[in-house]
Amino acid sequence: xxxxxxxxxxxxxxxxxxxxxxxxxxxxxxxxxxxxxxxxxxxxxxxxxxxxxxxxxxxxxxxxxxxxxxxxxxxxxxxxxxxxxxxxxxxxxxxxxxxxxxxxxxxxxxxxxxxxxxxxxxxxxxxxxxxxxxxxxxxxxxxxxxxxxxxxxxxxxxxxxxxxxxxxxxxxxxxxxxxxxxxxxxxxxxxxxxxxxxxxxxxxxxxxxxxxxxxxxxxxxxxxxxxxxxxxxxxxxxxx
Amino acid sequence: xxxxxxxxxxxxxxxxxxxxxxxxxxxxxxxxxxxxxxxxxxxxxxxxxxxxxxxxxxxxxxxxxxxxxxxxxxxxxxxxxxxxxxxxxxxxxxxxxxxxxxxxxxxxxxxxxxxxxxxxxxxxxxxxxxxx
Numbered sequence: 531x532x533x534x535x536x537x538x539x540x541x542x543x544x545x546x547x548x549x550x551x552x553x554x555x556x557x558x559x560x561x562x563x564x565x566x567x568x569x570x571x572x573x574x575x576x577x578x579x580x581x582x583x584x585x586x587x588x589x590x591x592x593x594x595x596x597x598x599x600x601x602x603x604x605x606x607x608x609x610x611x612x613x614x615x616x617x618x619x620x621x622x623x624x625x626x627x628x629x630x631x632x633x634x635x636x637x638x639x640x641x642x643x644x645x646x647x648x649x650x651x652x653x654x655x656x657x658x659x660x661x662x663x664x665x666x667x668x669x670x671x672x673x674x675x676x677x678x679x680x681x682x683x684x685x686x687x688x689x690x691x692x693x694x695x696x697x698x699x700x701x702x703x704x705x706x707x708x709x710x711x712x713x714x715x716x717x718x719x720x721x722x723x724x725x726x727x728x729x730x731x732x733x734x735x736x737x738x739x740x741x742x743x744x745x746x747x748x749x750x751x752x753x754x755x756x757x758x759x760x761x762x763x764x765x766x767x768x769x770x
Numbered sequence: 771x772x773x774x775x776x777x778x779x780x781x782x783x784x785x786x787x788x789x790x791x792x793x794x795x796x797x798x799x800x801x802x803x804x805x806x807x808x809x810x811x812x813x814x815x816x817x818x819x820x821x822x823x824x825x826x827x828x829x830x831x832x833x834x835x836x837x838x839x840x841x842x843x844x845x846x847x848x849x850x851x852x853x854x855x856x857x858x859x860x861x862x863x864x865x866x867x868x869x870x871x872x873x874x875x876x877x878x879x880x881x882x883x884x885x886x887x888x889x890x891x892x893x894x895x896x897x898x899x900x901x902x
Contacts (some may be wrong), residue, residue, distance in 0.1 A: 531802070531894045531895065531896050532787070532894070532895050533783075533784060533892075533893075533894060534779040534780045534783030534784070534893055535776075535777075535779045535783075535784075535800070535892075535893070536893045537779060537782040537783035537785075537786055538775075538778055538779040538783075539784045541778075579887045584839070586869075603820075604772060606772070606774035606775060606778075606817075607772050607774060607775035608775075608866065609771055612884075621867065621870070624867050624870045624873075625863070625870055625873045626863075626864035626865055627873060627884070629868070629872035629873065629883075630869075630872055630873045631872050631873075631883050632869055632872055633843075633884075633886070634873060635886075636867075636869040638872075639868070639869055639891070639892070640868075640869040641865050643866075643867050643868070643892070644867065645871070646775065646776075646779050647775040647776070647866070649775070717870065730810075740846060
């Protein structure tokens with residue numbers, strides 16, 4: 531017996547030119563904000579962009595985008611709606627405001643289901659907002675998607691960077707392309723993460739200063755695109 | 771209507787199996803269909819018929835259904851879920867992503883949302899028959 535869904539996934543992703551997984555070793559480093567801002571920024575640059583929230587147990591990109599009452603359409607599969615110029619897919623269309631307590635095998639199954647039935651149009655970029663760590667979702671994407679690239683987010687914290695180091699080493703060992711590391715929530719001018727990133731043989735894509743006002747932009751994409759975070763993400767788009 | 775997407779997946783997977791088995795023509799594709807997802811069998815059959823081509827031109831799709839059996843990870847209770855008792859929105863959500871059941875369904879005995887879907891979840895390609 532075999533699961534027929536995995537046979538169709540790369541065909542579903544054929545119209546997508548580049549697939550970038552925004553990932554980290556730990557939670558709370560700003561992956562979702564950076565993934566969402568990256569998608570919005572690329573869309574502003576006239577790229578065709580999709581954003582897929584893969585953090586199934588704790589999805590949050592819909593809150594950043596300020597989405598209310600939106601559903602994908604059904605057309606021989608499910609077609610993600612366009613939000614602020616971005617084709618957007620999330621489990622929240624179906625889970626609504628309910629908690630979704632999923633064990634690892636369930637995360638895998640939900641991910642395979644959505645990858646096999648979601649019909650993306652022609653995209654320059656599909657940005658994946660990943661759950662933290664090297665868990666089922668990461669392993670499934672490595673197994674199932676042929677041309678995935680990773681953009682890794684850390685904070686200046688040694689705790690965050692140590693987990694990032696492990697993720698980066700695993701990806702390197704598996705010969706998966708890593709675009710580089712973004713240092714988020716910088717509190718000073720320390721170059722430690724920059725130096726550590728270079729030691730890993732990876733590109734330091736940029737440092738984003740801690741912004742105590744960023745919370746005000748959650749749910750308002752116009753405000754978000756005017757933050758210092760968005761300015762730095764704009765710089766990062768020129769390096770990927 | 772995402773039965774079409776699933777029919778495409780069945781044919782893609784069956785084609786890979788046919789290639790491995792060096793089959794020139796396929797006469798039958800057998801799948802096991804879990805009832806948790808409430809797939810419309812008529813639409814699935816229709817989609818399969820419309821999509822099949824090449825070595826699958828004369829293939830029939832045989833569907834065996836399986837009732838959803840769940841087991842609570844907290845108290846160990848096992849039960850068969852009757853999807854006909856679900857409200858429309860919940861049924862539709864589970865139709866697209868069966869794991870959404872964890873957001874809406876609780877163990878009838880202890881009310882825990884932590885359960886395992888033992889069987890009857892989705893589609894499995896069981897076997898294909900054909901000629902070399």
